[in-house]
Amino acid sequence: MDSVFFSGLFFLALVKATPIAFGAMAGLMSERSGVINIAIEGMMLTGAMMAFLGSVIFNDLTGGTLPKIYSLLAGLIVAMISAALVALLHAVFSIHYKVDQIISGTVINLLSVGVTNFVANAYIDPRGLAGVGVFPVINIPILSEIPLIGRIFFSHQPLVYLMLIMVAVLQYALFKTPWGLRTRAVGEHPRAADTVGINVNRRRYINVTLGGALAGIGGAFLVLESVGRFQKLMTTGRGFIALAALIFGKWTSVGALGSALLFGFAEALGVRLQLGDVNELQALALLAGIGIIVLAGAWAVLKLIRRGADQRRNRTIGILASAGLASIAAALLFDWPSVEIPIQFLGLMPYIATVLVLAGFVGRAIPPAAIGKPYEKA
Amino acid sequence: MKKHFVILTGLLVMAFMVGACATATTDEPAPPPAGDEPAPPPAAEEPTEEPAGCMYKIGFVTDVGKLNDQSFNEAGWNGVLAAVDELGLAEECFGFIETSDSADYIPNIESFISEGFGIIVTSGFAMGAATHQSGIDNPDIFYIGTDQTQTDADFNPEPLDNVAGLIFHEDVSGFLAGALAGLMTESNVVGGVYGCPFIPPVARFEVGYRNGAKYVNPDVEVLNVYHPGSLDVCFTDPEFAAETADTLIAEGADVIFGAGGLTGNGALIAACNKGVKVIGVDVDQYITLPETQDCILSSATKGLTSDVKALIIAATDGTFPGGEVFGPAVLAPFHNFEDVIPQDVKDQLAEISDMIDSGEIDPCAPFEGSNEGTFCTPVTP
Numbered sequence: 200m201d202s203v204f205f206s207g208l209f210f211l212a213l214v215k216a217t218p219i220a221f222g223a224m225a226g227l228m229s230e231r232s233g234v235i236n237i238a239i240e241g242m243m244l245t246g247a248m249m250a251f252l253g254s255v256i257f258n259d260l261t262g263g264t265l266p267k268i269y270s271l272l273a274g275l276i277v278a279m280i281s282a283a284l285v286a287l288l289h290a291v292f293s294i295h296y297k298v299d300q301i302i303s304g305t306v307i308n309l310l311s312v313g314v315t316n317f318v319a320n321a322y323i324d325p326r327g328l329a330g331v332g333v334f335p336v337i338n339i340p341i342l343s344e345i346p347l348i349g350r351i352f353f354s355h356q357p358l359v360y361l362m363l364i365m366v367a368v369l370q371y372a373l374f375k376t377p378w379g380l381r382t383r384a385v386g387e388h389p390r391a392a393d394t395v396g397i398n399v400n401r402r403r404y405i406n407v408t409l410g411g412a413l414a415g416i417g418g419a420f421l422v423l424e425s426v427g428r429f430q431k432l433m434t435t436g437r438g439f440i441a442l443a444a445l446i447f448g449k450w451t452s453v454g455a456l457g458s459a460l461l462f463g464f465a466e467a468l469g470v471r472l473q474l475g476d477v478n479e480l481q482a483l484a485l486l487a488g489i490g491i492i493v494l495a496g497a498w499a500v501l502k503l504i505r506r507g508a509d510q511r512r513n514r515t516i517g518i519l520a521s522a523g524l525a526s527i528a529a530a531l532l533f534d535w536p537s538v539e540i541p542i543q544f545l546g547l548m549p550y551i552a553t554v555l556v557l558a559g560f561v562g563r564a565i566p567p568a569a570i571g572k573p574y575e576k577a
Numbered sequence: 578m579k580k581h582f583v584i585l586t587g588l589l590v591m592a593f594m595v596g597a598c599a600t601a602t603t604d605e606p607a608p609p610p611a612g613d614e615p616a617p618p619p620a621a622e623e624p625t626e627e628p629a630g631c632m633y634k635i636g637f638v639t640d641v642g643k644l645n646d647q648s649f650n651e652a653g654w655n656g657v658l659a660a661v662d663e664l665g666l667a668e669e670c671f672g673f674i675e676t677s678d679s680a681d682y683i684p685n686i687e688s689f690i691s692e693g694f695g696i697i698v699t700s701g702f703a704m705g706a707a708t709h710q711s712g713i714d715n716p717d718i719f720y721i722g723t724d725q726t727q728t729d730a731d732f733n734p735e736p737l738d739n740v741a742g743l744i745f746h747e748d749v750s751g752f753l754a755g756a757l758a759g760l761m762t763e764s765n766v767v768g769g770v771y772g773c774p775f776i777p778p779v780a781r782f783e784v785g786y787r788n789g790a791k792y793v794n795p796d797v798e799v800l801n802v803y804h805p806g807s808l809d810v811c812f813t814d815p816e817f818a819a820e821t822a823d824t825l826i827a828e829g830a831d832v833i834f835g836a837g838g839l840t841g842n843g844a845l846i847a848a849c850n851k852g853v854k855v856i857g858v859d860v861d862q863y864i865t866l867p868e869t870q871d872c873i874l875s876s877a878t879k880g881l882t883s884d885v886k887a888l889i890i891a892a893t894d895g896t897f898p899g900g901e902v903f904g905p906a907v908l909a910p911f912h913n914f915e916d917v918i919p920q921d922v923k924d925q926l927a928e929i930s931d932m933i934d935s936g937e938i939d940p941c942a943p944f945e946g947s948n949e950g951t952f953c954t955p956v957t958p
Contacts, residue, residue: 426818
């Protein structure tokens with residue numbers, strides 16, 4: 200139970216949260232403007248395959264003379280464009296043809312599975328294409344030297360940084376800029392937006408398509424930063440988890456990042472506890488304590504910002520904080536028996552964490568009012 | 578709030594549908610990988626072809642996962658192709674089905690039966706029960722099941738004349754892989770990333786790998802991580818494996834063993850990108866995963882291709898052995914590391930191999946906290 204354990208755990212959580220956060224941002228762009236997007240999985244899968252093909256083919260065309268970073272960047276761009284095109288298809292279905300948006304999303308997910316499997320069977324596997332590699336780790340000067348924090352936040356591959364930047368940019372853009380106001384207006388009350396001169400459908404087209412590009416980065420992450428090769432069905436449901444993270448984060452990008460981190464963290468714990476160098480019960484108690492304190496802290500900060508003076512809430516926060524402290528103290532003082540937690544339970548943890556947080560702390564998540572309804576001019 | 582629930586429910590339904598429908602799209606017999614013409618049309622359409630080319634019709638059903646997994650399924654399928662080659666069968670006489678949902682084992686096998694296939698190869702431990710039952714129901718059809726022990730529902734041995742369960746001593750090749758890792762490590766930490774913990778062949782690899790590393794190098798630290806997910810994802814999640822491999826490397830591991838279809842591949846490629854030595858599984862992954870050529874020490878192989886082929890040929894000439902058939906489990910060639918691996922390491926591996934064959938070493942010996950689902954069969958001297 201040392202700093203290596205914690206930095207490794209949080210580092211891995213951030214890496215695992217990255218594709219989920221990109222997927223959730225894709226959903227955010229689309230759903231805030233009123234188009235349900237359950238096709239994130241398909242866009243990510245397409246993005247992953249095209250990132251692989253783009254980087255490999257670019258590398259072949261240039262004969263391997265350029266540094267591999269150019270091939271990787273080419274793969275990233277191809278992934279963004281292709282996933283944006285898939286998103287455009289979703290937009291055309293659901294905006295122009297007014298197809299039920301859930302149906303359209305499903306169709307796109309199925310289509311992506313079929314197309315990527317076909318291309319893998321017909322083109323990638325017979326040719327034995329080999330991946331170009333992955334983006335190198337970029338250590339941010341000075342910051343990455345900080346103990347613990349430096350390892351967790353400032354020693355990543357570029358797309359992880361890009362994800363953090365995009366979350367901040369999107370949060371700011373959505374709630375502090377005219378673009379964000381118009382986007383939200385289109386998603387909440389398109390008729391009102393229309394009467395003040397916003398072109399509702401054009402805005403929806405643009406948002407869904409740009410969102411697709413973000414999902415494409417999420418897919419590209421799997422190939423260009425994580426694995427280094429496309430494998431069939433490699434998204435394994437991460438697009439759906441992204442959607443859950445979006446809802447869970449109340450349709451904000453910071454909230455979505457928070458829930459993506461929760462998923463990532465639980466998954467990382469499932470890996471980390473298998474290494475067998477820590478007392479598993481003690482680690483769980485310690486982390487639960489830290490989690491509760493972080494939650495109480497976040498709640499208190501939120502309350503300060505909103506200047507709410509509800510006495511009852513104050514007490515709850517106090518109780519939470521002391522429960523967290525008690526849990527940490529118990530973890531450190533008590534001599535825990537060495538119990539091996541079954542691997543299947545470790546696999547369950549992301550979902551248990553979700554249920555606990557969803558039931559206990561998130562409260563009502565209210566979607567944009569006009570979501571799922573095609574807009575028709577009166 | 579209500580709408581929110583509708584959306585969430587829709588989402589869940591969708592997730593299931595994608596699973597189910599993906600089955601529908603990929604379960605069609607797809608073209609063989611070599612870019613050949615599409616696989617067999619239903620026999621009923623061309624009965625006159627029967628005497629000409631189709632002396633035997635051979636069907637191959639993959640486990641959840643894909644045919645071209647550069648690993649387990651692919652090796653079995655190559656055995657079918659080799660047999661087809663030797664028997665000189667026409668293209669319409671063999672085909673494959675990729676299972677994408679574990680609920681479809683029986684329908685996939687039955688679709689071959691209904692098309693008149695006489696030899697059916699099913700790939701993977703998880704299909705064992707379905708294959709065995711189908712063997713009881715259709716005594717005229719030959720079944721070859723890779724990684725499948727032949728037992729009834731209560732795990733009592735129940736060999737059938739028409740079903741051959743091709744099984745391997747994964748613990749042996751895992752032990753050799755572990756010994757190689759234990760001898761080649763410089764940091765005294767070696768790692769392994771595995772598929773599902775409840776699939777016995779995977780468990781045997783894991784237990785064998787740890788025992789092998791500890792046998793040659795008692796001080797070595799062995800970090801083994803299984804995919805904690807369900808059967809639907811634990812062999813098809815390369816991202817999990819890649820990030821796990823990175824974690825193991827951060828913990829100091831300098832040899833990584835990847836065992837578990839596409840999941841294992843993710844670990845191998847990711848570790849190789851970090852310049853760490855890797856050991857592949859099932860087939861010689863030097864050949865199937867070109868990304869790893871500069872860092873793959875060897876692979877813990879099963880003789881899948883040759884044995885599937887041999888069993889198919891046996892089915893055609895009347896020497897088909899029912900029951901459990903053991904295939905070889907050995908290390909693949911060292912390729913680029915032929916000159917790097919010192920001679921005394923090679924000698925030691927050969928010596929260990931002999932000691933396992935003579936029963937002096939039990940590669941599957943349980944240790945504290947070991948996976949209990951290995952179901953090892955002792956190596957008879």
